[in-house]
Amino acid sequence: MTQKFFRNSNMGSLIARLCLTAxxxxxxQSEVLAQAVTQTIxxxxxxxxxxxxxxxxxxxxxxxxxxxxxxxxxxGSYAVDGVPVGRVTVHISHMSYxxxxxxxxxVASGKETILNPELLEKIQEHKELVVTxxxxxxxxxxxxxxxxxxxxxxxxxxxxxxxxxxxxxxxNFAGVVTNNDSRNDIxxxxxxxxxxxxxVEGVDVFNPNHFGQxxxxxxxxxxxxxxxxxxxxxxxxxxxxxxxxxxxxxxxxQLREGNVKKRxxxxxxxxxxxxxxxxxxxxxxxxxxxxxxxxxxxPALLKxxxxxxxxxxxxxxxxxxxxxxxxxxxxxxxxxxxxxxGLSNIDFKGDIKDTANFYNDPFSNLYFKSNSxxxxxxxxxxxxxxxxxxxxxxxxGTQVKTIQDSLNDARDAFATYREHTNEWKYVVxxxxxxxxxxxxxxxxxxxxDDIHYSLADSNRSDAALKQLHQEKGSTQLLQAYAQWQHRFxxxxxxxxxxxxxxxxxxxTYAVEPRIGMRYQVSPSGAFTLAYGRHSQMQNLMLxxxxxxxxxxxxxxxxxxxxxxxxxxxVSGWEQSLAGSWHYxxxxxxxxxxxxxVNSYASSFSALNLGAEYGNPTExxxxxxxxxxxxxxxxxxxxxxxxxxxxxxxxxLFQSLYKGSDGIEHNTAYNNxxxxxxxxxxxxxxxxxxxxxxxxxxxxxxxxxxxxISLPASVAAHxxxxxxxxxxxxxxxxYFRTDVKLTYRRNGNKVMQEIYLDLQNITNSQNAFRQxxxxxxxxxxxxxQLGFTPSIxxxxxx
Numbered sequence: 001m002t003q004k005f006f007r008n009s010n011m012g013s014l015i016a017r018l019c020l021t022a023x024x025x026x027x028x029q030s031e032v033l034a035q036a037v038t039q040t041i042x043x044x045x046x047x048x049x050x051x052x053x054x055x056x057x058x059x060x061x062x063x064x065x066x067x068x069x070x071x072x073x074x075x076g077s078y079a080v081d082g083v084p085v086g087r088v089t090v091h092i093s094h095m096s097y098x099x100x101x102x103x104x105x106x107v108a109s110g111k112e113t114i115l116n117p118e119l120l121e122k123i124q125e126h127k128e129l130v131v132t133x134x135x136x137x138x139x140x141x142x143x144x145x146x147x148x149x150x151x152x153x154x155x156x157x158x159x160x161x162x163x164x165x166x167x168x169x170x171x172n173f174a175g176v177v178t179n180n181d182s183r184n185d186i187x188x189x190x191x192x193x194x195x196x197x198x199x200v201e202g203v204d205v206f207n208p209n210h211f212g213q214x215x216x217x218x219x220x221x222x223x224x225x226x227x228x229x230x231x232x233x234x235x236x237x238x239x240x241x242x243x244x245x246x247x248x249x250x251x252x253x254q255l256r257e258g259n260v261k262k263r264x265x266x267x268x269x270x271x272x273x274x275x276x277x278x279x280x281x282x283x284x285x286x287x288x289x290x291x292x293x294x295x296x297x298x299p300a301l302l303k304x305x306x307x308x309x310x311x312x313x314x315x316x317x318x319x320x321x322x323x324x325x326x327x328x329x330x331x332x333x334x335x336x337x338x339x340x341x342g343l344s345n346i347d348f349k350g351d352i353k354d355t356a357n358f359y360n361d362p363f364s365n366l367y368f369k370s371n372s373x374x375x376x377x378x379x380x381x382x383x384x385x386x387x388x389x390x391x392x393x394x395x396x397g398t399q400v401k402t403i404q405d406s407l408n409d410a411r412d413a414f415a416t417y418r419e420h421t422n423e424w425k426y427v428v429x430x431x432x433x434x435x436x437x438x439x440x441x442x443x444x445x446x447x448x449d450d451i452h453y454s455l456a457d458s459n460r461s462d463a464a465l466k467q468l469h470q471e472k473g474s475t476q477l478l479q480a481y482a483q484w485q486h487r488f489x490x491x492x493x494x495x496x497x498x499x500x501x502x503x504x505x506x507x508t509y510a511v512e513p514r515i516g517m518r519y520q521v522s523p524s525g526a527f528t529l530a531y532g533r534h535s536q537m538q539n540l541m542l543x544x545x546x547x548x549x550x551x552x553x554x555x556x557x558x559x560x561x562x563x564x565x566x567x568x569x570v571s572g573w574e575q576s577l578a579g580s581w582h583y584x585x586x587x588x589x590x591x592x593x594x595x596x597v598n599s600y601a602s603s604f605s606a607l608n609l610g611a612e613y614g615n616p617t618e619x620x621x622x623x624x625x626x627x628x629x630x631x632x633x634x635x636x637x638x639x640x641x642x643x644x645x646x647x648x649x650x651x652l653f654q655s656l657y658k659g660s661d662g663i664e665h666n667t668a669y670n671n672x673x674x675x676x677x678x679x680x681x682x683x684x685x686x687x688x689x690x691x692x693x694x695x696x697x698x699x700x701x702x703x704x705x706x707x708i709s710l711p712a713s714v715a716a717h718x719x720x721x722x723x724x725x726x727x728x729x730x731x732x733x734y735f736r737t738d739v740k741l742t743y744r745r746n747g748n749k750v751m752q753e754i755y756l757d758l759q760n761i762t763n764s765q766n767a768f769r770q771x772x773x774x775x776x777x778x779x780x781x782x783x784q785l786g787f788t789p790s791i792x793x794x795x796x797x
Contacts, residue, residue: 163757343371665728
């Protein structure tokens, strides 16, 4: 929908000119200060299992051949002052806990570096396998055994082409395909993007992206601001029992807390918007903190200022706000308030001069608006030294409004499609975490979602609009889980769990086992194995699709649909190599069942929903479809050290399904393979500054599509597909190369950074979709984004 905006060269030029002053301001400053620029590293060290603070942990910071250190106090707090800016390595050790190495820690002059590591207690045995941590990036496994990725804010801004977006960053991981340049939808192991779960601060939220459609999980611009992210996780299969109602993967996002010792500010300007952020303490005598960040779209702001945009009436307008307030107490536990929300809208007016842009049909007007967000409060209280209780109450919702009109040759408008949907839910959850010993930990929880909806849409049929949905009401989704971790010794860990959910809408329920094992065969090699059953309710729009009867009345033939079910098996091997290199290989098999398909023989399957724009329109569905995904993945990486990093991922996969016709077909997401190669190099400039270059190359199988019958389409005056041969055709391979140039300057208490991200630098013409032009009676192919420069300026002080 907003692809035209992002491919517009005038837009990039305007933003570049706006940032020019900032670039010059950075460039003309002196490169070497008379006094060395330093900063503070601080944080709190906790026990990974109990979440209690760890006292007397030794913290060492290594930079430029020198070493500084300190010891954590009774509250687990530590601070290392006078750390030179740049990249440093942090080592944390304790006689009772496994050590941690954290290389590639960026220390900047404009903001203190906050690190809150969690240590895993050692199991003391006479014959103990000593697992010595190498100097590689730490991955805190928690309750996950396989297919997990831990990341932080620095990871989201590192890679070329990621646009500071967590979803686009995840596209670099093995098993993930993101070959849609205009949106950040992610395909995990051949699953539809709708199988992804987004969780923020423990709350399952609706689509956290601007311009997101009903039931979708992606969009052109993320409203998750990476400047407010804490350490978070991304799972691509067989995920642990605390996650449910998803069949593909999980984003478990955490918002960081504000600095309790200093007031700090962030400003940012780039293609994704103008941004201002602030954080700090409420008073020096309290440990309470705040963090708030607001962003407004660049195109909308420039138009409001009277600057010509060169994009006609199609001006993407969006804004978002993120915040977190943390209030720890001495006896009553810790309270937090949090929120993420965004507003977005865009108007496309039919342009007779633009006959090849399917997002902006020259013979239609499209007005689109979407809002989404979450706000809540949490309370964490320690019932004992090893048992904590966390309570969360929140509200999350989404709204989509679409108006589409067709235009005749006289440019008169006729109503074609109308949509006005609202979905929101009130969420209450309780989670208890108990550490029985270094060997055993139990986490259990329950969540109640009170879901409310108002769904209305209609499309043109003959000479009038025909209702598809017209429903208001509420339902409840109840979830519960228990997850037990047993460590036989420091080498063998077993994670077992059980998850259950119940939907009151049609009294559907599921009980799902989860199990995973990790065996550290040697200090450098580990074997992993996991299985998980995962179920997911259908899109609400699917349940309430209306079917008109001969007497003019309507019935909802999909109302009693059950959950789609996934059985996911994963096995892997991880190996640390010399020089901080590491590789990880996984193979997987996923069997999908109870998939909604037509009651009569047809190739339709709900597994392909999300491949095209629009709400589901298939009625009379039954849970009799199946699907199969299997493949192999390899990741080779060297975390940042000695001035550079390298990562390469390769995925080979097959994604198939059976509709009610009983024939095995390719899914819409069966690209077969994807390969990513990334790397970056950093050079120090003077004592405090740096120049970086990052590059990324992606090669993937082309998007699949169903062939259009030209003679039938000409006769019908609309696209007619060979639906008996779904997704048999495939575009040429997708190829894209991105290069990012960054200059970072650390002044006295001010950090300034500017980067130029050159996306699709070779201007590869990657096919996106086909469509039928019923005026010219031809089939047209639309390409994805060509060469797109993006510039970004960030300041911290």
